[in-house]
Amino acid sequence: MSENHELRVSKIKNGTVIDHVHAGQALNVLAILGIDGSDGEGVSIGMNVPSDRLATKDIVKVEGRELSQEEVDVLSLIAPEATINIVREYDVVEKHRVERPDSVEGILSCPNAGCITAADEPVTSRFDVLDDGVRCVYCERIVRDGIPALIER
Amino acid sequence: MRHGNILTSKQLSRADIEAVLDHAAAIESDGSAAVEDRSETVLGLLFFEPSTRTKMSFETAIKRLGGDVVDMGSVDASSVKKGESLADTVRVIEGYADGIVLRHPRQGAAKLASEYVDVPVINAGDGAGHHPTQTLLDLYTIRENAGLDDLTIGIMGDLKYGRTVHSLAYALSNFDTRQHFVSPESLQLPREVVFDLHQEGASVKEHESLDPILPELDVLYVTRIQRERFPDENEYQKVAGEYCITTETLEAASDELSVMHPLPRVDEIAPGVDTTDHATYFEQAHNGVPVRMALLDLLLGDSDE
Ligand SMILES: [Zn+2]
Numbered sequence: 001m002s003e004n005h006e007l008r009v010s011k012i013k014n015g016t017v018i019d020h021v022h023a024g025q026a027l028n029v030l031a032i033l034g035i036d037g038s039d040g041e042g043v044s045i046g047m048n049v050p051s052d053r054l055a056t057k058d059i060v061k062v063e064g065r066e067l068s069q070e071e072v073d074v075l076s077l078i079a080p081e082a083t084i085n086i087v088r089e090y091d092v093v094e095k096h097r098v099e100r101p102d103s104v105e106g107i108l109s110c111p112n113a114g115c116i117t118a119a120d121e122p123v124t125s126r127f128d129v130l131d132d133g134v135r136c137v138y139c140e141r142i143v144r145d146g147i148p149a150l151i152e153r
Numbered sequence: 154m155r156h157g158n159i160l161t162s163k164q165l166s167r168a169d170i171e172a173v174l175d176h177a178a179a180i181e182s183d184g185s186a187a188v189e190d191r192s193e194t195v196l197g198l199l200f201f202e203p204s205t206r207t208k209m210s211f212e213t214a215i216k217r218l219g220g221d222v223v224d225m226g227s228v229d230a231s232s233v234k235k236g237e238s239l240a241d242t243v244r245v246i247e248g249y250a251d252g253i254v255l256r257h258p259r260q261g262a263a264k265l266a267s268e269y270v271d272v273p274v275i276n277a278g279d280g281a282g283h284h285p286t287q288t289l290l291d292l293y294t295i296r297e298n299a300g301l302d303d304l305t306i307g308i309m310g311d312l313k314y315g316r317t318v319h320s321l322a323y324a325l326s327n328f329d330t331r332q333h334f335v336s337p338e339s340l341q342l343p344r345e346v347v348f349d350l351h352q353e354g355a356s357v358k359e360h361e362s363l364d365p366i367l368p369e370l371d372v373l374y375v376t377r378i379q380r381e382r383f384p385d386e387n388e389y390q391k392v393a394g395e396y397c398i399t400t401e402t403l404e405a406a407s408d409e410l411s412v413m414h415p416l417p418r419v420d421e422i423a424p425g426v427d428t429t430d431h432a433t434y435f436e437q438a439h440n441g442v443p444v445r446m447a448l449l450d451l452l453l454g455d456s457d458e
Contacts, residue, residue: 114280116261121238123265135345138261139282142345 012042016067017085017092018060018075023048026058028078028148032107033062033071041065054081073101077108077134078148103128103137108150115139125152158267158274159452161283162320163349167327174293177440177447187218187450194220194453197250199242200277201257206416206438207277207287211254214445223249240269247272252453255279273452281314281343287415288320290444291374294437298411299371302329307366309335310376310396310421312342317415318376319346326355333366334359337392340382362395367405373398374413377421399423403431413437 021029026045030036037043042063051057072084076098086094106124110117117125117138127134133144143150159165179186196215200208212222223246239262246253247270255263256277263276263283278284295301306325312318312334322342325332332355334342341359350357360366367373378396383389397420398412411433414422418434426432 112260114258114260116239116257116259116265116279119239119259120236121265122240123268136261138264139280140260140345142348 011090012044012061012063012087013090014088015041015061015063015065015086017087018062018067018079019057019083019085020051020054020081021058021060021079022054022081023056023058025078025148026060028151029058029060029075029082031148031151032074032078033067035062035065039065070101072096072098074104074107076100077104077129078151100129104134107152108134108143108147109152110136110139110141111143111146111150112136112139112141115141157452158263158276159285159448160263160267160274160276162285162288162324163283165285165289165324165327170289170292170324170327173289173444173447173451174296176451177289177293177443180446180450181443184217187446189218189450189453191215191218191220191450191453194218194252195250196220196222196449197246197253197272198222198224199246199253199255199257200225201239201255201262202278204256204278206441207256208254210441211275211277211286211445211449213442214449217442218446218450220251220449239266243270243274246270252449275448275452278316280316281319282316283320284316285320285324286441286445286448287317288324289448290437290440291317291321291413291415292324293440293444294413294433295372295411297436297440298433299409301325304328304330304371305333305369306330306372306374307333307335307363307370308374308376309363311340311378311382312336312376313340314379314382315376318374319343321374322346322350322355322357323353326350326353331356332358333370335361335363335366335396337361337378337396340378363402364405367402368407370406370410372411372413373406375418375421376415377419393420397421397423398426400425400429403429406431 026047044061046059048056049059066086075082082098084096085092105126108127109125115138117123126137133142135142198208243266252273254275254277255266257279260280260282262279263274267274276283308318380389410431412431414434416438
């Protein structure tokens, strides 16, 4: 059974498998990591894959690239249940869960049109990460829902 | 607080607040109580939004301390239209001034400015965000009239967009206060502010009507409800009358009640209230100068350094 599901997304030789992403969030995972294939890396995505833990889940496999801890932590904003598998020569050599960072910079844009970061200023967006959302350090707006929509693309 | 910035009232501890208020009281009773000779001090006034009162209050304060100002005048009409960024503007003014007072229509503007300059930045209002120096003069006035502990305060009007309200609420959470917020539902405190006040363990209650709480208040802080916040005139008229303070309204209040307002008012406090013992708003406005003198004196540090 499980082998059958695995076949939906091909194995990778070297790189990162991001597993247990909430169904529907795979493209946001790529966006938040800034991965669009333009660097030539192979990217495969499984969407709505049956899962024991999440009922259905998305999987993202990035060939030839090992994610840094910082990148992994940022994922927690949209994929808090995600597990990260680092693959070398077809073997999973590291496996870990994401952890929420204290803050994120240059990743999300503030939805408050009255915020100074929405003006034409040389400023990098910065959000504190709360238990249940994020908060702009400039205007102090709290965002709990719709974080994927704030990802700077 | 020395050489720091004053960006929000959230950053002010009880000790910070008391240091400013005590110094303001000393300056008010004796003009020579200021600690430094400020004859070499120049304050940069950057007002990207018109605010004659706040600007004049700062200007008077630094001049009474012996210093002077550089004033960009109507910034709105000049550099902003040419597209100069705030980050550039403050870096230029930093070359002329020992401190910068910034009024700006966007939230977080003062914080951004503070990241680009080494001189102290004082937030004189950033959009719907903060207005910490207004808060200090409000607190000074409250302390003179009712004290800051064991205080029951009603804050009424446009609580959603009212930066003076947000700043005041944060600062009051340092003291033993019961805060009652009175507004139409559509102009309630932003949830962010309520979240923060709860985090601080503040006693906060929200109401749509003043009547049930008026008798227990020591202070009633009134702010204006603006017509343009309402989609139609009828909705506004319905609400406006309900949140207008008259001498009849105050019959139910304690004799000791202070009525405050950051001014300018339009019709939310009837002129009849002016001659009652409740009216504290003009005194409040006058307190702006000693409080800002105290703040500048403490914040700008030693001119010899
Ligand atoms: Zn913001």
